Amino acid sequence: xxxxxxxxxxxxxxxxxxxxxxxxxxxxxxxxxxxxxxxxxxxxxxxxxxxxxxxxxxxxxxxxxxxxxxxxxxxxxxxxxxxxxxxxxxxxxxxxxxxxxxxxxxxxxxxxxxxxxxxxxxxxxxxxxxxxxxxxxxxxxxxxxxxxxxxxxxxxxxxxxxxxxxxxxxxxxxxxxxxxxxxxxxxxxxxxxxxxxxxxxxxxxxxxxxxxxxxxxxxxxxxxxxxxxxxxxxxxxxxxxxxxxxxxxxxxxxxxxxxxxxxxxx
Numbered sequence: 001x002x003x004x005x006x007x008x009x010x011x012x013x014x015x016x017x018x019x020x021x022x023x024x025x026x027x028x029x030x031x032x033x034x035x036x037x038x039x040x041x042x043x044x045x046x047x048x049x050x051x052x053x054x055x056x057x058x059x060x061x062x063x064x065x066x067x068x069x070x071x072x073x074x075x076x077x078x079x080x081x082x083x084x085x086x087x088x089x090x091x092x093x094x095x096x097x098x099x100x101x102x103x104x105x106x107x108x109x110x111x112x113x114x115x116x117x118x119x120x121x122x123x124x125x126x127x128x129x130x131x132x133x134x135x136x137x138x139x140x141x142x143x144x145x146x147x148x149x150x151x152x153x154x155x156x157x158x159x160x161x162x163x164x165x166x167x168x169x170x171x172x173x174x175x176x177x178x179x180x181x182x183x184x185x186x187x188x189x190x191x192x193x194x195x196x197x198x199x200x201x202x203x204x205x206x207x208x209x210x211x212x213x214x215x216x217x218x219x220x221x222x223x224x225x226x227x228x229x230x231x232x233x234x235x236x237x238x239x240x241x242x243x244x245x246x247x248x249x250x251x252x253x254x255x256x257x258x259x260x261x262x263x264x265x266x
Contacts, residue, residue, distance in 0.1 A: 003247055010074065040130055040134070055168075056090075085257050173207055186224060200236050236259060
């Protein structure tokens with residue numbers, strides 16, 4: 001099944017486009033030898049005198065591409081312009097590559113790990129570069145992180161380990177099933193004190209291995225959602241009919257952002 005994008009995922013007349021700036025990052029201390037690009041999208045309503053909220057997207061260009069499934073910058077422009085979400089700067093970070101390596105892709109190493117390396121990479125390397133140029137709110141309730149597939153559990157892990165920084169999470173078709181040490185969250189979430197997180201999850205009825213006993217991606221997302229429910233988290237789970245494709249998650253992005261940034265009384 002294919003889902004249709006709504007008007008908030010399309011550039012609209014009367015909505016001023018923000019500015020997108022591309023950066024290269026080739027000198028990582030946390031992931032030595034990697035090279036990557038990241039993009040910063042600043043909505044037209046941004047003013048340096050008013051610190052902006054922050055939304056970090058994994059798989060940067062996939063989520064930024066105006067002709068792709070997610071169209072992150074277009075969505076931010078539309079929602080900020082209408083006042084549906086606060087003025088929010090989007091940071092779209094590509095996974096690292098290792099030039100010259102037999103397997104140059106560092107994506108799974110970065111995204112599927114159950115540790116704090118990636119969130120520390122964001123906090124110590126990427127976000128400081130953004131903060132040099134733009135005024136970013138310090139309140140962790142105004143920081144969000146989004147990703148799909150391996151980027152989805154990466155986003156969840158980043159907020160889980162550093163809720164003092166990230167408290168708004170979007171995870172599409174998250175690859176909890178392929179975390180190298182196993183998916184820790186169904187057992188871990190109910191065992192520890194509830195963290196101040198707001199979490200939007202999307203899963204697909206026909207995700208990878210949907211009808212198999214082992215490494216079933218749908219089942220692992222449902223188990224994480226059940227654990228969040230049992231632990232009393234502020235979360236939302238949306239199920240779709242598609243397979244492992246960013247289509248449904250991309251269509252949901254406007255509603256996911258509105259839900260993440262809603263006031264506490266809504």
